Amino acid sequence: MSDSKNEQQRLMGVFALTQTKMLKATEQQTRFFRPRRFLILIVLLFFFCLTVSVFFGSENLNFTDLTNLEKAILFDVRLPRIFLGASVGASLALAGASLQSLLRNPLADPYLLGVSSGAALGTMLAFVFFTNLEFTHPILAFIGASTATFTVYQMAKSKAGMNVERLALSGVIVTTLLSSIIVLFTSLLDATKLRSFTFWLLGDLSQGTKNGFYIVLISAILGGAILFSQAKALNLMMIGEKDAFDFGVEVEKVRLIVFVTSAFLVGVSVSSSGSVGYVGLIIPHLIRLSVGSDNRFVLPFSAIAGATFIVFADMIARTVIAPRELPVGAITALIGAPMFIYLLKRS
Amino acid sequence: MLLEVEKISVGYNGLPVVKDVSFSLERGKILALLGANGSGKSTLLKALNSSLPLMKGKISIEGRHLQSLTRREIAKKIAVVAQETETKFPITVLEFILTGRFAHSSVFGWETPKDLQIAHECMKLCNLEGYETRLMNRLSGGERQRAVLARALATQAQMLLLDEPTNNLDLSHQALTFRLIKQRCQNCDSAAIVITHDLNLASEFADEIILLTNGTILAKGTPREVLTQENLQKAFNVEVLLDQNPISKNLRITTIY
Numbered sequence A: 001m002s003d004s005k006n007e008q009q010r011l012m013g014v015f016a017l018t019q020t021k022m023l024k025a026t027e028q029q030t031r032f033f034r035p036r037r038f039l040i041l042i043v044l045l046f047f048f049c050l051t052v053s054v055f056f057g058s059e060n061l062n063f064t065d066l067t068n069l070e071k072a073i074l075f076d077v078r079l080p081r082i083f084l085g086a087s088v089g090a091s092l093a094l095a096g097a098s099l100q101s102l103l104r105n106p107l108a109d110p111y112l113l114g115v116s117s118g119a120a121l122g123t124m125l126a127f128v129f130f131t132n133l134e135f136t137h138p139i140l141a142f143i144g145a146s147t148a149t150f151t152v153y154q155m156a157k158s159k160a161g162m163n164v165e166r167l168a169l170s171g172v173i174v175t176t177l178l179s180s181i182i183v184l185f186t187s188l189l190d191a192t193k194l195r196s197f198t199f200w201l202l203g204d205l206s207q208g209t210k211n212g213f214y215i216v217l218i219s220a221i222l223g224g225a226i227l228f229s230q231a232k233a234l235n236l237m238m239i240g241e242k243d244a245f246d247f248g249v250e251v252e253k254v255r256l257i258v259f260v261t262s263a264f265l266v267g268v269s270v271s272s273s274g275s276v277g278y279v280g281l282i283i284p285h286l287i288r289l290s291v292g293s294d295n296r297f298v299l300p301f302s303a304i305a306g307a308t309f310i311v312f313a314d315m316i317a318r319t320v321i322a323p324r325e326l327p328v329g330a331i332t333a334l335i336g337a338p339m340f341i342y343l344l345k346r347s
Numbered sequence B: 001m002l003l004e005v006e007k008i009s010v011g012y013n014g015l016p017v018v019k020d021v022s023f024s025l026e027r028g029k030i031l032a033l034l035g036a037n038g039s040g041k042s043t044l045l046k047a048l049n050s051s052l053p054l055m056k057g058k059i060s061i062e063g064r065h066l067q068s069l070t071r072r073e074i075a076k077k078i079a080v081v082a083q084e085t086e087t088k089f090p091i092t093v094l095e096f097i098l099t100g101r102f103a104h105s106s107v108f109g110w111e112t113p114k115d116l117q118i119a120h121e122c123m124k125l126c127n128l129e130g131y132e133t134r135l136m137n138r139l140s141g142g143e144r145q146r147a148v149l150a151r152a153l154a155t156q157a158q159m160l161l162l163d164e165p166t167n168n169l170d171l172s173h174q175a176l177t178f179r180l181i182k183q184r185c186q187n188c189d190s191a192a193i194v195i196t197h198d199l200n201l202a203s204e205f206a207d208e209i210i211l212l213t214n215g216t217i218l219a220k221g222t223p224r225e226v227l228t229q230e231n232l233q234k235a236f237n238v239e240v241l242l243d244q245n246p247i248s249k250n251l252r253i254t255t256i257y
Helices: A002-030 A035-055 A068-103 A115-129 A136-156 A164-186 A191-201 A210-229 A231-239 A241-246 A251-273 A279-291 A295-319 A328-346 B041-048 B071-077 B093-104 B113-125 B141-154 B171-187 B199-205 B229-236
Strands: B003-012 B015-025 B030-035 B056-061 B078-081 B159-163 B191-195 B208-213 B216-221 B239-244 B251-256
Touching: A035 A068, A035 A279, A035 A295, A068 A210, A068 A231, A068 A251, A068 A279, A068 A295, A115 A136, A115 A164, A115 A191, A115 A251, A136 A164, A136 A210, A136 A251, A164 A191, A210 A231, A210 A251, A210 A295, A231 A241, A231 A251, A231 A295, A231 B093, A241 A251, A279 A295, A279 A328, A295 A328, B003 B041, B015 B041, B015 B056, B015 B208, B015 B216, B030 B041, B030 B171, B030 B199, B041 B159, B041 B191, B071 B078, B071 B093, B078 B141, B093 B113, B093 B141, B113 B141, B141 B159, B141 B171, B159 B171, B171 B191, B171 B199, B199 B251, B208 B229, B216 B229, B229 B239
Parallel strands: B030 B191, B030 B208, B078 B159, B159 B191
Antiparallel strands: B003 B015, B003 B056, B208 B216, B239 B251
């Protein structure tokens, strides 16, 4: 009798243990890190990448005794470039993360929706017609990005509302159209301009200026704050537009704010550093895997991780075939594409 | 009166689907909307939630025009349990239920301890204890439906609109859902409008029934007044056998095949 009771208790114990293990496993599938720990981790990683990238470049600097030339390289070239990279990374990751939530598609990206192509065409027009007026570049890029976004949005909208498939398809059509216009324009450029433009088109931080950096930094902070203010609403939009509407979200307003802000972030980034790919796609994906889908974590964490990713990628771009350079977009694609395939297979 | 609907017409592309419908609902009552497929039940529910603009008539909730309220104000007063909720992102059950508190929270910031307490209470009510960290997209249809109900309860809205809430639910959870709705209506001075195809559940739990055909009201009243052989023949084009449930003493409907 007591044996069977013991056996029963033992079985109950095993059952309880299995239950706990299952619960822990589910918890782990949900998120690998607690948000606070993850924040500390990515901030440390960001500063580590930032510090390391100051020490590496096509020119080896002697930090114990900097000459005037070396000082100039460090303060006028290298540091602005590193911070420009960080701001661009943050902007692209923020735009990607918010567009994905808005469109309920983890694979949505500024590129898929034609936002980047619009910005690239805008910058190209500024590049061809107002070469020396630097301030026109981000403005035309923003106009291009917004026009592309609204064209896609209008194309996707129908009487029955807007569905994600229609939107993605409209994005692809607009992207291909804009790409052909860009190719047409490149044929008008002379050889030197053509080389620098092609490099820029692939994503290049070397042509960024100090002024460009300030503009991108301010836009990243401003855009980030606006998007963060919509984080809670985006959490509902992520579940479904109808759900969000039912539970008190002004869907049209949130959609407009997120579209315009992403166009702004992408436009300004593209105007200073070209089309750097995969940041907006990979980074938010990794963040969601790490801390879950709450946009109040995903948005700020994506910004920091996006900044880290570009700083790291640019460090490789600057050093791997020094003194020559690679476009940073080539490195992000080389890291991003296989990672994306892995994530796609995994999900 | 919690809800008053006066001669409303609603539809799509200028064509009315629901025509000249009027009714009112007191606090504490459950109203069941019955009717064949395409009779306008869901369209009427959409109008009540202001998802569809009215072509004619007016809707008032707690004495205020629905049209004069903001989206947030409407969400505080009216909670919706939709038919299907599919999530593409990994959202936990607790996070999902907390989205029901959106209309009560500030634009920035995190949920308050009160929000969390309410969410946990609603999870307990819907048999979802221990599901906090489970992912919504890994739940079974029935579990998901219970989470959807828990989220609607978490809004603490006075008016509950439920579109086939017992879809995907097993027998015990069907009864649990209706008991919960009934409890909520009686204890919190709320009211509920439920679309269902289960005439027996409607007969057991509803205080009032509206039977719709082709967008107009065929009959309204208590279950015994509405669920007659003649009405059901007109609305569903089927023969039914009506008798009394020996335990609850309510009307029992059996379809004759």
